[in-house]
Amino acid sequence: MRDCLRFAPMIGAREGELEPAEARALEAHLASCPGCRAFAADTAATDGLVGEALLARANARDFAPFVDQVMARAGAGRARGGVLAWLSRHRRAAAATLVPALAALAFIVYVRLEGGGRNEIALLELASEGEVTMVLQTADGPVVLFGEEHGS
Amino acid sequence: MPPRVIPFQGLVNFRPRAPVSPVEAEDLSLVSKARAGDADAFRALVVRFQRKVYALALGIVKDPDLAWDVAQEAFLRVHGHLAEFEGKSSFSTWLFRIATHLSIDAVRRERTSRKDDIDDVEEADLAGGGEGILSTALGNDPRENLLRRELAGQIQAALETLPEKHRTILVLREVEGLSYEELAERLGIHKGTVMSRLFHARKKMQAVLRRYAGPALARRAGEEEEPGPETGGPRGGGSPRPPGERAEE
Amino acid sequence: MIRTSIAAAALVATLAGAAPAPAHAEVPVRVRVIKGARQGPASLDPRLEDLRRQLSPLAYLRWEQVDERSFDLALGKPVFVDLPGGDSVGVTLQERRGDTVTIEVALAARNTQSRLTVEKGQRIVHQVAPEKGGAAFFLTVTAWP
Numbered sequence: 001m002r003d004c005l006r007f008a009p010m011i012g013a014r015e016g017e018l019e020p021a022e023a024r025a026l027e028a029h030l031a032s033c034p035g036c037r038a039f040a041a042d043t044a045a046t047d048g049l050v051g052e053a054l055l056a057r058a059n060a061r062d063f064a065p066f067v068d069q070v071m072a073r074a075g076a077g078r079a080r081g082g083v084l085a086w087l088s089r090h091r092r093a094a095a096a097t098l099v100p101a102l103a104a105l106a107f108i109v110y111v112r113l114e115g116g117g118r119n120e121i122a123l124l125e126l127a128s129e130g131e132v133t134m135v136l137q138t139a140d141g142p143v144v145l146f147g148e149e150h151g152s
Numbered sequence: 153m154p155p156r157v158i159p160f161q162g163l164v165n166f167r168p169r170a171p172v173s174p175v176e177a178e179d180l181s182l183v184s185k186a187r188a189g190d191a192d193a194f195r196a197l198v199v200r201f202q203r204k205v206y207a208l209a210l211g212i213v214k215d216p217d218l219a220w221d222v223a224q225e226a227f228l229r230v231h232g233h234l235a236e237f238e239g240k241s242s243f244s245t246w247l248f249r250i251a252t253h254l255s256i257d258a259v260r261r262e263r264t265s266r267k268d269d270i271d272d273v274e275e276a277d278l279a280g281g282g283e284g285i286l287s288t289a290l291g292n293d294p295r296e297n298l299l300r301r302e303l304a305g306q307i308q309a310a311l312e313t314l315p316e317k318h319r320t321i322l323v324l325r326e327v328e329g330l331s332y333e334e335l336a337e338r339l340g341i342h343k344g345t346v347m348s349r350l351f352h353a354r355k356k357m358q359a360v361l362r363r364y365a366g367p368a369l370a371r372r373a374g375e376e377e378e379p380g381p382e383t384g385g386p387r388g389g390g391s392p393r394p395p396g397e398r399a400e401e
Numbered sequence: 402m403i404r405t406s407i408a409a410a411a412l413v414a415t416l417a418g419a420a421p422a423p424a425h426a427e428v429p430v431r432v433r434v435i436k437g438a439r440q441g442p443a444s445l446d447p448r449l450e451d452l453r454r455q456l457s458p459l460a461y462l463r464w465e466q467v468d469e470r471s472f473d474l475a476l477g478k479p480v481f482v483d484l485p486g487g488d489s490v491g492v493t494l495q496e497r498r499g500d501t502v503t504i505e506v507a508l509a510a511r512n513t514q515s516r517l518t519v520e521k522g523q524r525i526v527h528q529v530a531p532e533k534g535g536a537a538f539f540l541t542v543t544a545w546p
Contacts, residue, residue: 002241004278007469009347012354017332041287042358049300049425050357053208053307061206061216067198070224073189074231092218123435144515146531 003029004036011036012043179243187234198227201244204327205251211323212255214312222258226251227381248328252320259316271317273348277355285362303361310360317351325350410492427473428494428502430545432482436469436527438536451496452541455526461537471546479507490529490540502544521545 007029010018020024028036136143179200185193205226210219229250230237237246311319321339324330330338335346435449443462445453448469454463472480474494481489491507499522507514508529515524525542 001326005273005275008278009344009351012350013347024229029397038284038287039355039358042362042501044288044353045352046303046358046361047305048326048359050211050307050311050322051207054211054323054327055203056304057210057216057308058203058207063202063206066206066224067195068218069230070198070227071195073224073228075193089295096241128442136343136455136458137312138455138458139523140452142517143455143459143526144517145459145528 004033007033008036008039011040012047164294166268176242176244180239183234183237183239183243186231187237197230197243201247202227205247208248208251208323208327209255209258211260211311211327212239212252212316212320214308214319218258219255221253223251225254229254248293249338252324259320271345271348272351273351277352286358299365303365306361306364310357313360314353314356318349318356321349322353322357354388361398421507427475428497428544429471429473429546430492430494430504431469431471431493431543432480433466433470433541434484434507434545435464435466435539435541436485436536437539438463440535452524452526455524461534476546479505479541480539484529484538484540486530488530492542493542500545504542504544506542519544 007026010022010026011030013023013026030040134145136145161183179197182193182197182200186197206219206223209222209226210216211220213219226247230247235241241249311323315323321335324335324338332346333340334341336343339346341349431447435446435452437456437459439461441463444464445456446465448466449456451463467485468482470482472513474480474492476494476497479491479493481491483489488508488510488531491505491509493505493507494502495505495516496503496518501518503516503518504525505514505516506525506527506529515527517527519525523542525540527540527542528537529540530538
């Protein structure tokens with residue numbers, strides 16, 4: 001019975017989920033324990049029943065309105081980014097006038113340069129893997145910078 | 153005329169991951185488009201995963217309407233945090249992780265008793281093995297698939313008898329197919345606790361199913377013993393004769 | 402590390418294999434390694450005149466070209482460009498749709514990649530090494546130069 005306490009929770013493990021020594025010990029125990037063997041057989045026989053049953057219920061339900069409801073609720077509350085907080089941290093010497101423009105779809109900051117204001121560029125700060133990257137998107141193409149500050 | 157600003161398109165400074173499956177690659181493509189504001193791409197993601205998310209939520213929260221709300225909330229959370237999705241895990245893993253936590257939160261808001269949420273395996277838990285009746289009932293005989301479908305119909309009732317922690321781990325194991333390690337990470341528990349909770353969940357589920365399977369098996373046995381038409385051949389009819397072959401006299 | 406991120410409206414990632422292109426879809430590119438320095442009088446290497454507008458918002462005042470190579474990029478096949486200091490950069494054509502290409506710039510030393518989509522007439526400018534002593538190196542990629 002003490003062995004059953006140890007081995008019963010191992011029953012139902014998939015390949016690779018037990019250490020090789022554990023798997024061998026379980027196999028040896030099952031060979032000698034009718035109770036655990038019966039549990040193992042029933043576990044194998046019923047494997048997947050829960051998943052099948054729940055997915056069958058999901059398939060039986062009318063999901064036609066689901067995505068429309070999600071989209072309606074998503075449209076009501078747009079993702080909010082800390083644009084103003086970001087602007088205050090990343091002022092650039094070249095940015096004489098900052099004109100934040102909240103586009104209908106997301107947040108792009110258009111930075112109007114000194115000396116004419118004809119070069120509108122998008123200044124983006126992107127994060128990936130814990131590293132910050134600055135991207136200047138210009139009409140001539142992107143400029144990708146590492147996250148160190150370059151402004152004075 | 154001022155130069156036209158072309159919106160930025162790209163990913164910058166990300167670390168290469170192991171090759172993704174075509175399905176995962178397609179998901180990531182939809183995610184990227186959704187991040188750019190492509191509503192159709194986000195719709196496609198919702199439609200792709202809505203039933204599975206609902207099934208997962210249903211298994212945990214039990215109530216179909218609550219599961220519907222939880223599933224919608226999961227997609228809304230994803231939509232609101234698309235910018236922060238870094239692609240370290242697959243999109244589906246991220247989505248199901250959110251759905252899991254929302255489901256658990258929904259249940260715990262309504263939970264009144266914790267006394268059944270045990271993790272330790274004790275000797276009393278090992279009793280009542282049932283001698284493998286389920287494996288006998290569900291064997292490999294294709295005729296028994298009908299019983300499997302009948303048992304599947306009892307699953308919801310059986311799941312509802314499980315305490316929340318046991319129900320949750322069984323649902324995640326079977327609906328999402330998570331491994332022991334993934335379950336441990338998802339639920340913030342040790343692998344040993346994963347295994348003991350699954351043991352408790354399966355034990356209880358099997359006990360409920362056994363109560364149904366026993367009578368069903370008995371009914372089936374009764375149907376098989378009814379006498380059939382005389383065939384003149386071996387009992388049970390044997391195999392059909394090929395066309396043109398005359399019966400032996 | 403505290404992460405900050407902003408969702409860009411048109412942030413679109415095209416992944417390898419997402420859109421197959423004809424096998425003969427090679428794209429001629431010109432790749433230049435350039436150096437920007439904060440110190441010294443403002444000057445722009447005459448060979449970099451086409452980059453003037455793109456580089457002007459940056460804090461570097463002095464720009465010079467260090468290396469230049471031209472080659473054809475075949476889909477999915479990286480070409481490696483050596484950098485001063487011994488590191489290298491992998492440049493790979495990921496996708497081509499008409500006059501638009503997605504190019505991957507992979508920095509071996511940092512184990513990072515960027516994938517950027519540009520139209521004919523645009524250029525990618527990508528920092529390839531951290532700033533040292535007030536100077537930084539960049540790679541520029543021009544498709545159909």
